[in-house]
Amino acid sequence: MTLTLYNTLTRRKETFTPLQEGKVKMYYCGVTVYDYCHLGHARACIVWDVVRRYLQWRGYEVKYIQNFTDIDDKILNRAREEGSTMQAVAERYIQAYFEDMDRLNIKRADAYPRATHTLDGIKRLVYELEQKGYAYPADGDVYYAVRQFNTYGKLSGRKLEDLQAGKSDRVNVEDPEYQKKKDPFDFALWKGAKAGEPAWESPWGAGRPGWHIECSAMVRDNLGETIDIHAGGADLIFPHHENEIAQSEAVTGKPLANYWMHNGMVTVDGEKMSKSLGNFITIRELLDRPTDPMAVRLFVLTAQYRKPIDFTDEAIAAATNGWHTLKEGLLFGYQYGKQLGFEEQGSALIPEVVQRFEEEVDDDFNFPGGLAVLFELAKELRREGNVLVHQGKTETPPEQLKQQWHTLVTLAQVLGFEAEPEVETIVDGISDTEIENRIQQRLIAKKAKNFAEADRIRNELQNQGITLIDQPGGVTRWHRN
Structure with a gap:
């Protein structure tokens, strides 16, 4: 069996071949820490958590890095509103992030680099871009010269001439930043210090990094010049990931990532989630209703990861019912193992079931297909449990039931589902x-x-x-x- 995945860069499914046999270097563009995480974050974090888990299940040694953006206008605005500091706001929401993700059973990354911890790498990258003619200083700022990078737009499929036609009526020519640029498409690598804002010394004067350069530097510092998988939400394809490619590849002359993967967006009752519409749902608000975290995970994984998913009360109710079925199967050994005379764990897996599971998920991380295999096992065990309750015995040999249960528990853990007796x-x-x-x-x-x-x-x-x-x-x- 061969693992294939959809590569946003080539717009097709490709056989997965890592740079180094048996090892995977994976980077996920994480959150900007100025507020509590919402449903969109939940989907992204669950999807990439399970991609990582599955790669490990298939025998790869995965180095998984997820960043925190802790320098940003949104963080500064929140700090001003609260009479606080950028650092205090970032620390509070980083802690909240871990609390929320722990509840969703999301495994910790191998490292969580922050922009504020990567300033040397950021300044080094900006300097190299300037030396190679891809960047220019302008009154305390430094900009990337987009037209210098000939393949700009290869990830998103956008062409500068098409963007130019749609941008002219949205540009504010009176904007000081616009006036500093040599070209409207150029973007900031380094922003000169402003009164009342945090700033760091640099060869171009005091200031702070632009958003896009942060990820390029964090990938390079933590994983090297070329990685296997660069992941993130579909909303990051342009301009963020496009700009990352332009920055990194202009300096190294090598691909930033061999595979670009993007998860689809989350809507609420068919509409884009926003505070103005009153449909903005944070993870902790949803879990505190209460909603079982495993039901949220199931809701996310029942959809193809690249497609949009619509959150509704009906959808989460269906996911909750589905989780109850799966949970019954996962608890089978705890409830009936003693009666049947087998231990909680320690049995061979059913080869045919494992093969079917892998065949499904190997096809571009088809988690819904993998779930279907789990539900078959869970429903069989639930039926056997009902027979045991009402008849006191079952015709199925205990060793077979033990094997079915152990297979279910093992494969469920690959998708991050776990249940223990209360x-x-x-x-x-x-x-x-x-x-x-x-x-x-x-x-x-x-x-x-x-x-x-x-x-x-x-x-x-x-x-x-x-x-x-x-x-x-x-x-x-x-x-x-």
């Missing part, structure tokens, strides 16, 4: 021993024809989430709801 229901509720004692008391009451007492015990257990099933021969089975 210990608190046993600790805070009624123990197995107490349940058995109450069933014995009920049996004694029935033999004494004290049916009112027997019904009282049944109802009492029912209120505590315990269902009794009377079977022929005076046997009573039970299960937790």
